Amino acid sequence: MVQKEEARLGRPREYDPEVALARATEAFWDGGFSGTSLDDLSAQMGMNRPSLYAAFGDKESLYLKTLENYHAMRRAQIASALGGDRPLSVALRATYERIIERFLDGRHGARGCYLVGTAATEAVENPAVRKILYESVQDLDEAFRSAFSAAKARGELGKRADPRALAALASAVVHTLALRARSGQPRAALQAVADSAVSLMFSEVERRRNRRRRP
C-alpha cells in the first residue's frame, strides 16, 4: 500500500479516499443501505455531498464500492489466517477467534459481518449486490475447501473426510457467528459455537490419536 502521491493538477483533496471509503463502510454497517442517508454519509465521511459524488458516484455505487472493498479485505485476511504451516485445527480456531473479534467490534454494539448484515437485505432486489454476496460466499467456501484439502493431504484428516463438505460447514460457522453477533449474543456464546464446531470437524482424528496415545 504505497502512497503514490503524484503531483495532480488543481486543488488538492482534503480527504483520503481510503479513509473515506472505510468511514462509509462504517456508516452502512450500522444502518444498512436504505437506512443510511447521504447526510449521514457525508457527515461521517467528512466530505460534502458534491465531493462525495465526484469521488464515488451516487449512493448505490458508493455502497457497491464498500462491499467490494470489504470483500477483498476479508478474502485476503482469511487466506492469510488459514495459510502457514500450523495444523488446520489450530489455524481454524485462530481464524474464528479473529473473526469473532471483528464481529463484536462496533461503535454501537456488535455488528457481525458487513456482507451478512447489510448486503443480504439488499440482495433480493439488487442484482449487483446479490452478485457480490454470491461471490463472497463462494470465495469463503473455496478458501476453506483448499485448506481442508491441504490438511487432508498432510494426514490431518481421515481418509473418508470430504473437504468440500467440511468447508461448507466451516463457512456455515462464519455465517452463524455473523448472525449471532448481530443478534446480541455474548462473546462466550460465539466462542462456544466456534470451538465445538472445530472439535466436531476433527473429532474422528482426535479420538484416533487419543486411542493411540493411551491404549
Added chain:
Amino acid sequence: MVQKEEARLGRPREYDPEVALARATEAFWDGGFSGTSLDDLSAQMGMNRPSLYAAFGDKESLYLKTLENYHAMRRAQIASALGGDRPLSVALRATYERIIERFLDGRHGARGCYLVGTAATEAVENPAVRKILYESVQDLDEAFRSAFSAAKARGELGKRADPRALAALASAVVHTLALRARSGQPRAALQAVADSAVSLMFSEVERRRNRRRRP
C-alpha cells in the same frame, strides 16, 4: 384458527387482518424495513394508509408484528417437523428439505429466512428488532438441542455426542442456508450443504453401524 365473526358495531372491515399481515411480511421480505415505503405496504396490503395505521400502528410496529408472527409460525413448524418418532437423522433431513423449499420461494427470486434477511440489518440500531432476532436464534438452538438430547437418549448418537454443540451446528446450517438462498445459490447447492452436514453429524454412528453389519 376459528373465525370469531362477532357482530361488530360500525362499518365492517374490507380486509382480513391475517392476510394483510402476511402481505406486509411479503413486502418487507423483499425490500427490507427501510427499503419498503408505506406506499408499497398500503398497495400490497390492499388497504389505504389510515386503515393501516388504525389496524397496525406505525411502520415500525407493523414490522415488529410481522417479525413476531413469522417467528411464531416457524417455531411451531420446526417443532412439529422435529417431533414424531422418526430417527433424528431422517427428521433432520426432512426439516432441511422443507426449509430449503421455503427459502427458495419468493415472487422475485429466493429470499431465505425473513429474520435473517431483514431483521439482521435493523438489529444494530433497533433494540426491539434485535431482541426478536436474539430470541429466534435461541429458540432454534433450543429446538434442535432438545431433539438431539432425545435422539441421544434413544441411542441414535454416540455417548460422547454433545447435544448442545450439535444443535448449534444444526442452527448454523439453517443460517447458512438462509444466506446462500438469498445470495442466489441454486437448490442443488443448498441440498448438498444440508445433506453433508447431516451426514457429518451422524457419521460416527453410521460408521459404527456399517462396521457391525459387514465385519
Added chain:
DNA sequence: TGACTTCTGTACTAAGCGGTACTAAATATG
C-alpha cells in the same frame, strides 16, 4: 503573472417519505 484544472461548500430542486385531518360510506342499535 495568468490561464487552467480540480476540489470545496453553500444553496437549491424536485420527489418521496411517514404520518394525519377530514369527509363519506356502511353497519348496529334504539
Added chain:
DNA sequence: CATATTTAGTACCGCTTAGTACAGAAGTCA
C-alpha cells in the same frame, strides 16, 4: 327513522431524501 360507531378514501402536511448548479478556493503549469 335517527344516532352512534367504525371503517374507507382523499387530500394534505411538514420533513427528509437523493442529487445538482454554481461560485469561490487552492493548487499546477507555461
